[in-house]
Amino acid sequence: MSAEIKIYQRRFGAYVRNYLSGLIPPELRGMAALKVVHTQRVRAEMKRLGGRIGLDKRPLFLAELAGLFHDIGRFEQLRRFGTFEDARSVDHAAFSAEVCLENSFLKELAGGECRLVITAIRRHNMKTVPPASSFLESTLTMLLRDADKLDIWRVFNDHYCRQGRESEQDDSVLVLGRPDTPGISPQVAADIMAGRIVDIASVKNRNDFALARLAWVFDINFVPTLEEMSRRGYVQSLRDSLPEFDEKDQLFQRVGQYIDDMIATKTPAC
Numbered sequence: 001m002s003a004e005i006k007i008y009q010r011r012f013g014a015y016v017r018n019y020l021s022g023l024i025p026p027e028l029r030g031m032a033a034l035k036v037v038h039t040q041r042v043r044a045e046m047k048r049l050g051g052r053i054g055l056d057k058r059p060l061f062l063a064e065l066a067g068l069f070h071d072i073g074r075f076e077q078l079r080r081f082g083t084f085e086d087a088r089s090v091d092h093a094a095f096s097a098e099v100c101l102e103n104s105f106l107k108e109l110a111g112g113e114c115r116l117v118i119t120a121i122r123r124h125n126m127k128t129v130p131p132a133s134s135f136l137e138s139t140l141t142m143l144l145r146d147a148d149k150l151d152i153w154r155v156f157n158d159h160y161c162r163q164g165r166e167s168e169q170d171d172s173v174l175v176l177g178r179p180d181t182p183g184i185s186p187q188v189a190a191d192i193m194a195g196r197i198v199d200i201a202s203v204k205n206r207n208d209f210a211l212a213r214l215a216w217v218f219d220i221n222f223v224p225t226l227e228e229m230s231r232r233g234y235v236q237s238l239r240d241s242l243p244e245f246d247e248k249d250q251l252f253q254r255v256g257q258y259i260d261d262m263i264a265t266k267t268p269a270c
């Protein structure tokens with residue numbers, strides 16, 4: 001770890017410790033701890049993916065910072081509202097950007113660099129990303145969106161791989177309280193067949209939720225992200241997490257073909 005990132009790591013650790021050791025009620029601290037793991041994984045993914053797409057040393061450092069602080073607002077969100085569900089609380093990405101600025105977490109950065117990191121954080125969960133004002137701004141934002149998705153797929157993968165052995169584990173947090181009802185919503189299937197991400201309003205049950213996560217592939221920006229997704233078996237794991245239903249083969253074939261085509265043609269690529 002570079003000396004420079006260590007300063008920011010210490011800052012992150014000191015801030016989060018306040019929440020884990022007092023500010024957040026004990027029964028919610030497990031959820032908060034998972035966000036610490038997610039944060040560090042996303043930071044590492046930013047470094048790895050950034051390297052794969054050829055970022056120079058300084059942009060790579062900014063990418064790592066964006067990963068480290070991208071969800072920093074989650075802890076205050078959980079303290080205030082008791083949930084990670086943005087629809088019932090705040091937009092956690094905009095809130096994370098605010099927390100970063102309020103606490104001067106990026107105070108050593110020049111104004112332009114700070115704006116790049118803050119913009120990436122603010123836009124990491126947007127359904128549609130506004131036009132970027134520079135190539136680097138676009139790259140950092142798109143990379144953070146990819147790294148975040150890659151790690152959320154990892155969380156699903158770990159959870160469902162473990163489920164056989166620890167079936168008692170409650171997964172309602174993971175699927176944001178969606179009910180475990182049979183079948184899938186026609187709109188979700190239609191979106192996947194059309195190569196679109198799924199609108200959260202169409203997600204009615206746990207099956208829809210897993211399929212909406214699967215449909216994120218259509219919103220991935222860099223080929224190395226898709227390569228990692230494929231190499232780590234995340235598509236298969238999402239498939240295994242679902243019961244049998246009529247459209248299952250067709251939907252997974254559509255997604256599998258899309259990933260293979262993108263990797264083969266190196267599009268979208270940076």
Ligand SMILES: [Fe+2]
Nearest residue numbers: 070071125148
């Ligand atoms: Fe996030």
